[in-house]
Amino acid sequence: MISTVQAVVVTALVVVGSFFLLVGTVGLLRLPNVYNRMHATSKAATLGASSMLLATTVYYGPVGDGLTSLVGIVFLFFTAPTGAHVISRAAQKMGVPFREGADWPGTVPMHDEDARRDDD
Amino acid sequence: MASEVPAFLETAVLGGLVLASVVTLLAGYRVIRGPTVPDRVVGLETIGTNVVAIAALFALQTGEGLFVTVSLVLAIIGFISTIAVARFITEGDIIE
Secondary structure (H helix, E strand, C coil): CCCHHHHHHHHHHHHHHHHHHHHHHHHHHHCCCHHHHHHHHHHHHHHHHHHHHHHHHHHHCCCCHHHHHHHHHHHHHHHHHHHHHHHHHHHHHHCCCCCCCCCCCCCCCCCCHHHHHHHC | CCCCCCHHHHHHHHHHHHHHHHHHHHHHHHHHHCCCHHHHHHHHHHHHHHHHHHHHHHHHHHCCCHHHHHHHHHHHHHHHHHHHHHHHHHHCCCCC
């Protein structure tokens, strides 16, 4: 029904997507901080799901259901960074502390005395 | 799967389904144990993304193209719930 080239491409995309999903979840479990965990999931897990959807596009062809999964890829690439940004802002407003040595952009570093003196 | 697809494709899709399911279960650890509320939200968002991938793989395995639409709807619901929880954390309520 589907050609051999199509089957090989779909298999490769499924394997790549599985790898990225695995990387994303390992990052979610192992990284130390909510900001670092978000960094792992919002990029790696999104790439994994997008790769699976791209495999579906190759399988079904560029019309009908394949086009729907292309729309899904575009939607994921819009929403995943937006969601991660909103959650990180909420965490920072809640007062979840940063990891040692990290600062909010644009503020005086709390740990760096030289930079603080220069700012005064 | 649909009619006569190569055996390696069937094996790859089945392996991908098993791995995505195991990974989704593991993400539940962060939802249960996560020290802060944003940790749990990130865990739930990861589960949502993984279920999108599972729905796409299921569309490949069964040959039913309808499950692609299911994955799109799941992505939309996950995004809306993430925004709602984040707004609940910062503002205190969702609709004022």
